[in-house]
Every structure is written in C-alpha cells, then in structure tokens.
Amino acid sequence: MSPRRGIPVMVLRGGTSKGAYFLADDLPADPGERDALLLSVMGSPDPRQIDGIGGGHPLTSKVAVIRRSGEASSDVDYLFLQVQVDAAVVSAEQPCGNILAGVGPFAIERGLVAAQDPVTPVRIRMVNTGALAIAHVPTPQGRVNYAGRTALAGVPGTAARQVIDFQETAGSVAAALLPTGNATDEVCGLPVTLIDNGMPVAIVEAARLDVSGHESPAELESQTVLRQRVEALRLEAGRRMGLGDVAATTVPKVCLVATPAAGGSLATRMFIPHRVHTAIGVLAAVTVATAAALPGSVAARICQPVTAAAVPPDVIRLEHPTGWFDTVVSPGGAAVVSTARLLLDGVVFAREEAQ
C-alpha cells in the first residue's frame, strides 16, 4: 500500500466567506484531475459536505489556488474555484472578492511575497477575470497580523484592517461594464440593470418581485415562486449580457434592491444565484455601488444619501441581511475594507477508493 499523502492547505476566513487555500504546485496541473480532487477534499456533492472540509453552503465551499505571478504587474496569480455543494461541479467562471482577502496573507505565509513593515502591498492578478487587486496586508515587524479592531458586518468580533484596491474590473466576465450599452433594460417585463464591474449582476427593484427587499435570506429562499421568477430573470439576463446559457453557472448574480432601512445608500439582497447571500459579495458590492452612481440605473433611482453618522461622503453603503458594506468607487477603480483570519495550516486528504 502506498503511503497516504496529504495535500498542504490553509483554511482562512476571507471577508464574510471561508475557503481552502492551496499553492498551485501542490495540486494536479490537469484541471480535470484538480477538480476531482477538490470535490473529494471539500466533500461534494452532498448538501452537508460531511465527508470533506466544505461547510455545506456556497459561502463556505470555496477554493483559492495561488502561484507566483509570471507578470511584472502582479506578485501572485489567484484562481478562484467555486466548488458546488450539491453537484459535482467546480466552476472558474466567477471571481470572489471575499476569499480574495485571504490571498495576500496566504502568499506571505507561504513565502511567495516578502513581508514589509508595517504593511505589505500584495498585487494580485485575479485569474478568473484578469482584474488586478492590491491588498494592503498588515505585517508589523514582517509578520502577518490577523488581530485588530475592524468589525465586518456578518463576522463575529474584530480583526486586522485590510484595504483592498481594485483596478481593471469593468467588464470582468461580460464584455463591458454595461454589456447591453444601456443603464436599464427591460428583462422579463421588468426594469433591470445589467452591469459588470467585477461581478456580472442583474439589479432589480425588490418591489417588482412582490417582496420588500428587507427579508432574511431564509424568508426569501422559502418562497418557491419568487425563486423561480428570479431564476427566469437570471437566465434571460445572462443571455442579454452575452454569457450564453447560464443555467449551470453561478453568474450573473441577481440583486434585489430597496430603499435603505438603516441610514445607508440602499438595501440589497443578493441571489448567488440559488442561495441568498448572508451579507454581500465584495465584487458584487463594487458592481452594485457602481450602478448606484450611474444615472438611469435601477440602483441609482433608489439610492439615498447616506444618513448614518461618520460615513465619508464618497462612500456608498450597501445594507445587507447582516449589516452593511462600504465601497468607494472612483473612475479608475474601487476600494473596500476587509479582514481575514488564518484558521488552519495543515494537510488535507482526498477520499481513497477501495482496492
């Protein structure tokens, strides 16, 4: 019997998601073999992922594959893989800005990037879309620091503040920021904004789908007719955005927007696409915030000036089911604040077949 071989892995919380982080060199080079291994490691397909390290929800069934970058403009390449929970599917079609928050720390911990004092800028090429992110990782005395006072809505406690700047996000998966050329289109008889500034999103007013947009994810997920209407809208949005038949993919997302309830710019409920996000994806938030600043879009018509205290004037504050998320959008890109935490550094084992 050959000796059992574990695969080196780190598990980090990145923003409001959690993922398994691997060095590309520790995984099979062939994408088919790699994906089969990852399905086994995460425990898919199975709603509970009981035989793997996935958490039984899309937000905890995520993988980051990192390698040193071959380009002068970036330090590391980050390939994001969404491991579907209840299907044997690993998809590279979407990026993930939450898991991104763990990439800089992982790259430093694994020696791909030399740490500086007190902050290390890590230039990350997001392989899924080609966009560039610069993560400013707190590294006092040359060591990654996870502890800090920054709270992220949807994450218990506080952690070290990590500013992430995004560049070249427009038209990340679709062909352009506004793939149809319009700020608003009619999709399935409803006004919808089809936009991609890091994540393809179809934005629709919640009231048009007969909900308030302030429901909990569980309340929205329990409404079968609503879910069918959202999926029909998504399939048509995908076609109109030039993404073809999106039935089996995780993009575009569908964002229900409504007037804010807590002093923010607008309320959001994000279908990702079959579960409802417990918070909001980072690049999805950048995209919705961009729409909020775009005259004529569905989001801009609903967006309100922020009234919450101590919020800088250039911030778009998106309310979500567990709080809020702030984005600053500028013509050249966007900036967000996130946090990450190293949870585990070890080896993981794939399922072995009986001989």
Ligand code: NQM
């Ligand atoms: O939009 C979940 C997440 C995401 C995506 C999803 C994300 C982003 O929160 O940048 O982070 O939309 O499937 O992990």
